[in-house]
Amino acid sequence: MFCEKCGKEILDDSKFCPGCGQLINIHNGRNRISSEDAKYITITSDKKKIIAIILCLLGFIGFGGLHRFYVGKIFSGFIYLCTAGILGIGTIIDLIQLLLGQFTDNVGQPLRR
Incomplete structure (x- = not known):
């Protein structure tokens, strides 16, 4: 089927x-x-929210975009990596979305708790 x-x-x-x-x-x-x-x-996504949060926090020490690679958003992850999380503003926005449960994976599914 x-x-x-x-x-x-x-x-x-x-x-x-x-x-x-x-x-x-x-x-x-x-x-x-x-x-x-x-x-x-x-x-829900097969990706875990806590791992995405940890990877997002790494963006503040120079590894921006790892959380986006993790959830399958490869293109925007590359942009974040090259621009230091769009000068940190994008990383802050993503962190807020992750904490509120509004961040989704590459197919639009919310992350698993």
Whole structure:
């Protein structure tokens, strides 16, 4: 079976697509997950928030952008690395977003606690 959203192959007993995290709909007359259960499911990144915070803090001692490389934002990580975290302002903004839980990975999923 394949995901309707991204086309990645899905195992028969999966509730979510391993590629994009899409909730699996009803297939072949079987309900994989009830709509009541789906209200309480939050899809998060496989990246940990604490590691991203530590890497972000390293930006203040000259290693700007490592947290962006970690979450898969390669291009902006390179920009941060070359500009010292956009003169520290970008690193401060990212640190605030990380602490508030608003920082996401490269596909838009919130980081895991």
